[in-house]
Amino acid sequence: MLDRTKSQALPAAPGVGYKAQHYTALTTDPGCVGWLEIHAENYMGQGGRPLAQLRALRERFPISVHGVGLSIGGPDPLDTDHLARLRDLCHWLDPHSFSEHLAWSTHDGAYLNDLLPLPYTDATLARVCDHVDEVQEVLGRQMLLENPSSYLAFDESTWDEVGFLAEISRRTGCGLLLDVNNVFVSAVNLRLDPRAYIEAFPLEAVGEIHLGGHDEDADDHGAPLLIDSHGRAVADPVWALLDLTLARGGPKPVLIEWDTDVPDFPVLEAEAARAARALDRMTTGIAAAPTTGIKTGVRT
Amino acid sequence: MNAPPLFLPAASEVEEAFRTALLDGEVPVPAGLSDGAGQPAGRRYAVYRNNVAVALGEALESGFPAVAGLLGPQNFRMVAGIYLRRHPPTLPVMPLYGAGFAAFLEAAEALARWPYLGDVARLDYALRQAYHAADAEPLSPEALTWLAAEALPQTRLRLAPALQLLRSPYPVIDIRNRALGLGDSIGSHGQCALVTRPEYDPVTDPLPQADAALLERLMAGATLGAALEETGTDPTALLSLLIARRALTGLETTE
Known part of the structure; x- marks a missing residue:
């Protein structure tokens, strides 16, 4: 049985993807940053600075563990050794959330260090559900599954992405992680309506929201091709989609991801502050909305 | 625990093709992929190819800073590009990637003029392992x-x-x-x-x-x-x- 109450939920506050160069800033003056997300695979060493920093940070911040290497969307069986590493990390850290991607990254034992797409069919749906069941069994907790950014579509897909994710959540009981930048990137790339995506999304299952920056490129025919780079500030249309998401789904934990060309902490904090303002607009507009955790980084 | 399913659905043909072509630029872009409006995927598929090569190449570059310094960025990218295609990581823990890089450098004929590269790579790797020990x-x-x-x-x-x-x-x-x-x-x-x-x-x-x-x-x-x-x-x-x-x-x- 899943123990869904084992950890507290993340606060409906802004968080940031943790980078070691921000350690001092975060432990002295984190500003409006209320929680941190770490990439699980960076903390699978035996000791040293990464684990020491994490030990100190978890005393101060709620932590979200975000896996990037489990290959949940792939046809190969899950790597049980890697699942055991994730279980050990979650056991030690007792994070507020664990999430992974609707994507694959391992092929015949070769790990490709990228999040790769899958077709949405009845067969892949069954496979992903089996994998999510296995993860939740081994970790003994609910996981969140994140929507991908897409650069192309599979002709053989018979499900749309929102329906596919909603059905996985319904069958497995997993929560969802809604990456609003990914929604925008995929919508532009595949000529879909991002607002319709958000409006159809089962927001009651969403335990966390991601925001990040993207780059602009073009395809062979000059059509816009957005690349999910996490290397710059969040774009204005993505902030507008966040407002729509919060208006429909209520306050949620909102993460700023900035993984390449990582800026100094004040720049990152300013992005988090923009997310805080979006959340504040929600909580002042909704009478009974929870207000805990929005201004403080201290676990209560 | 639920019993594991007896038969996992196999990968579809297009999934197989997608996987095989990722690390081989000579293989044409797989059929069955489009831009969402009926046009073939074309260079949209190349985004994934590029992401994989860049992600693994950057992992090697940050993991072997002295080798990268000796070869220079352009040469290093070329050497790393060959290594990552022949020896992609076998597990998703990037701090462990590149255990065989030193031996690969020593065996590369084009690098025979720099026989010390292998030991420099071993030292880079040893320092990285010490960091996580x-x-x-x-x-x-x-x-x-x-x-x-x-x-x-x-x-x-x-x-x-x-x-x-x-x-x-x-x-x-x-x-x-x-x-x-x-x-x-x-x-x-x-x-x-x-x-x-x-x-x-x-x-x-x-x-x-x-x-x-x-x-x-x-x-x-x-x-x-x-x-x-x-x-x-x-x-x-x-x-x-x-x-x-x-x-x-x-x-x-x-x-």
Whole structure:
């Protein structure tokens, strides 16, 4: 049985993807940053600075563990050794959330260090559900599954992405992680309506929201091709989609991801502050909305 | 636990094709992929190809900074591009990626003019492993003085998990330092590199050949007495260095 109450939920506050160069800033003056997300695979060493920093940070911040290497969307069986590493990390850290991607990254034992797409069919749906069941069994907790950014579509897909994710959540009981930048990137790339995506999304299952920056490129025919780079500030249309998401789904934990060309902490904090303002607009507009955790980084 | 399903749905043809073509630029873009409006995917597929090559290449570049410094960005990218296609990571833990990179560099004919590249890669890798190695409480400096002098020959050293020894026929520490802009002079003799991690940042010390031979015996589990007898080396200097680097974590004395 899943123990869904084992950890507290993340606060409906802004968080940031943790980078070691921000350690001092975060432990002295984190500003409006209320929680941190770490990439699980960076903390699978035996000791040293990464684990020491994490030990100190978890005393101060709620932590979200975000896996990037489990290959949940792939046809190969899950790597049980890697699942055991994730279980050990979650056991030690007792994070507020664990999430992974609707994507694959391992092929015949070769790990490709990228999040790769899958077709949405009845067969892949069954496979992903089996994998999510296995993860939740081994970790003994609910996981969140994140929507991908897409650069192309599979002709053989018979499900749309929102329906596919909603059905996985319904069958497995997993929560969802809604990456609003990914929604925008995929919508532009595949000529879909991002607002319709958000409006159809089962927001009651969403335990966390991601925001990040993207780059602009073009395809062979000059059509816009957005690349999910996490290397710059969040774009204005993505902030507008966040407002729509919060208006429909209520306050949620909102993460700023900035993984390449990582800026100094004040720049990152300013992005988090923009997310805080979006959340504040929600909580002042909704009478009974929870207000805990929005201004403080201290676990209560 | 639910019983595992007896038959997992197999990968579809287009999934197989997607996977195979990722690391091979010669293979055409798989059919069955489009831009969402009926046009073939074309260079949209190349985004994934590029992401994979860049992600793995950058992991190698940050993991082997001195090799990257010696080869220069363009050459390094070319060499890494070949390595990552032949030897992609076997598990999703990038700090462990590249264990075979040193041997690959040594076997590459085009790099034969730089025979020391392999050992520089070994040193890069050793430092990275030391960074992530398990913590260990060092022995207090007084502990040695508590040990009765007559017990020393029967004593074995317990060493920190971060400790590694690399014996090279090349001045590998000097070469690495220069590649990283940390030093200029390069000696004419081979160097033995002792890698330790006093706190969180790994450190490299050159060891005299005799001390390296002694340490090798001690790492293999020899008692101080046996190692001294085999190598004829006074262990005082080595022990002082190990204590200073917080790399000596225990002493075991057998009767």
